[in-house]
Amino acid sequence: MRILVFNAGSSSLKFGVFEIGTGEAHLLKGGFDRFQNGYCKLKLVHGAEAIERHMACGDIGAAGGVVPALLSEFGLSRIDAVGHRIAHGGPDFTEPALLDDAAITAIEAITPLAPLHNPANLEAVRLARALWPALPQIGVFDTAFHQTNPAAATTYAVPLAWRQAGLRRYGFHGTSHKYVAQRAADALGQPLAALKIVSCHLGNGASACAIDGGVSLDSSMGITPLEGLVMGTRSGDVDPGAFGFLSRQLGLSIEEIEDALYRESGLLALGGVADMRDIEARASNGDPDARLAIDVYAWRARKYVGAYAAIMGGIDALVFTGGIGENSPAMRARICEGLEFLGLALDPVRNHNVMLDDYAAPRIEKDGSRAAVIVTETAEQLMIARETAQALKGK
Secondary structure: OEEEEEEEOOOOEEEEEEEEOOOEEEEEEEEEEEEEOOEEEEEEEEOOEEEEEEEOOOOHHHHHHHHHHHHHHOOOOOOOEEEEEEOOOOOOOOOOEEOOHHHHHHHHHOHHHOOOOHHHHHHHHHHHHHHOOOOOEEEEEOOHHHHHOOHHHHOOOOOHHHHHOOOOOOOOOHHHHHHHHHHHHHHHOOOHHHOEEEEEEEOOOEEEEEEEOOEEEEEOOOOOOOOOOOOOOOOOOOOOHHHHHHHHHHOOOHHHHHHHHHHOOHHHHHHOOOOHHHHHHHHHOOOHHHHHHHHHHHHHHHHHHHHHHHHHOOOOEEEEEHHHHHHOHHHHHHHHOOHHHHOOOEOHHHHHOOOOHHHOOOEOEOOOOOOEEEEOOOOHHHHHHHHHHHHHHOO
């Protein structure tokens, strides 16, 4: 079965074509980003060939309209289904679902819970339905993997009326956490069911997940993707009392505070830029704000690793993924500092020499470390393709 996958973000559109059957093949990988003045940058990988182009497309809709021509260019016009990443599935979407009119309406209703993500996801869905109206469109939800979280993890200690209105914790990045947990088990040569894993997806968005026996037990994000770790422009954990404080002291509305926590906080607020690569470069040049941003980021992540080891009663593997997790040896080292009491000791040479070609999952702990430390590239699109094919076979 040949699956086209879309992963639309607020400022990017990634896509891929996969053959899913007795084996698996990644036939084409592509991504549009840096939308400026009616143009964008396109990156393609086809076999061993890597291609970059500047395209006349000023937004995600225009970029998506180019995809059929690209598929034709590489002889991939025949596809059997389209899979979509959907960030927030709310309480109803606990597994991959056919994206018909009713499903789209239901996803629109929970868009306020993921205002940076669901609108872009739905834009890609509508575009794909228009371009391939005869094909099934399947949504794979970031929140679905965390439906196994116990009530102790998902319940906020707030009035019953609020909880009855739908206030609860969901968790996100589920597709990524699910993939890297299995990849870690493969690297260790052990069954996933026997392992206690803390997965750290560290990118522009970031979350940690406690995975016990292959089952998500807790995740750092909450009802929205705003809770938890420090992110590129998102604050992560903030005392809810801050809303009242900021309203009284600065006269800010709830909407203004919420917008700032999503778009003007995180690394951007602390270090002046949202990209960890730039933060690290500034810190190396002595910038005190950048150094503080790194300290806060690592402190928060390390705190969650320790907490998740506690609720699982131990840790067998710490897994790093996402753009920062995969590419920043310095941040991996900072997060692992002080975790020796968990039996986790990082090897600095192995950490520095990580290579991630062909979905590798190198181990970077010291010899004798009781807990493994693993780095691996996440493969959300591959997981979406797998789950799309599985959903269609089940019908």
